[in-house]
Amino acid sequence: MSQFGMQMPAAKAKRGASPDVYTALVVTAAAFLFAACWVMYISGTKVGKDGKFWELQDSKSIKIHSVK
Numbered sequence: 001m002s003q004f005g006m007q008m009p010a011a012k013a014k015r016g017a018s019p020d021v022y023t024a025l026v027v028t029a030a031a032f033l034f035a036a037c038w039v040m041y042i043s044g045t046k047v048g049k050d051g052k053f054w055e056l057q058d059s060k061s062i063k064i065h066s067v068k
Helices: 021-047
Strands: none
Touching: none
8 A cells, every 4th residue: 555655544653854964064054154254244344444344445555453
């Protein structure tokens, strides 16, 4: 009967899907990506114009800011 997809009434119930190694890898990769973005943001605020990470400094007067 199993070849037709039928089950006996007293058969074990199938387990639901559970996280596997690929799920763990995706979560780990996402955590490291978030950490890398945070490090780049902090570094960008130190070297960006007026402490803003998206602005470029003038090449003739470069200043490095400290983040408090």
